[in-house]
Amino acid sequence: MIKVFLADNQPVVRYGVKSFFEGHSEIKISDTASNFEEVTSTLPKKNFDILVIDLELEGLASINYIKSLIKDYPKVKFIIYTNLSEQMFAPNALKTGVSAYVHKNAELQALESAILKVNEGEIVYSDLVKKNLALITKQRKNERLYRKLSTREIEVLRYLSEGRKNKEIAKTLNLNEKTISTYKLRLLTKLHVTNLVDLVNKAKTLDIV
Structure with a gap:
């Protein structure tokens, strides 16, 4: 029997x-958690x-947290089950070592299939993700710039799109406020815009957030 730990806000x-x-x-489904603190407290106690896990889980401020868990619990396979843009978040999630990315728009049979295959x-x-990854190398440089955003830049952009201020984002990601400003400037440059409103609109147009 495959023992699954489900972590979701809802x-x-x-x-x-x-x-x-x-x-x-x-x-x-052996156990469930409603926030990231429950995840970190339960994993050491049970097999x-x-x-x-949902990328929007309360307390999961950065995908780097999942990367750390993967390192700490090498025998556990990780599946992302979320509403966040598959096109933008799946490639970076897979780079951290997760075994699958399932969008919540899919039927539950897709999650079932992923669990069985990952096991x-x-x-x-x-x-769609396979196709997008394959297309990256075929596109002109200016067409694929936004695909080269780092994991941290994507996270900052996500929070900016939610209307959060630099100070709040810095606190959430445990970073210096000046560092958030630097990421913001990089995002403006990479997406070829000059202000926050255009940055958020561009991100939505390109299905980044």
């Missing part, structure tokens, strides 16, 4: 996923095969 998601796998012959050692991501 009670309805936790309930729905757990109900879907109730009585499953191969998969069991899981797979952690299914067998496969790396799972959609045809």
Whole structure:
């Protein structure tokens, strides 16, 4: 039996996923968490095969936190299950070592399939992501600039798009406020805009956030 640990903010998601796998012959939702603190406190106490986690989980300020967990718990496979843009976040998530990226728009059968495949050692991501990764090398430099944003730049852009101020973002990511300003300037340059409003609009147009 594949023991799965599900971490998601929403009670309805936790309930729905757990109900879907109730009585499953191969998969069991062994435990759930509603925030990142619960994840870090539960992992050392119990044995899981797979952690299914939302990138928007409360307390999960940076995907680097997941990277650290992957290092600390090498026997656990990680699956991202989120509403965040697959096009933008999946490639960077996979770079951290996660085994799969499943968008919440997909049917629960897609999550089921990912769990089964990941348990067998496969790396799972959609045809859309595969296609986008393949297209990167074929595009002209100015067409793929936004795809070269670093993981940290994407995180800062996400928080800027939510209307957060530099000081608040700095506190969330445990960084200096001046560092956030530097990331903001890099984003303006890379996306060829001159102000925050245009930056956010450009990000939405390109489906970055």
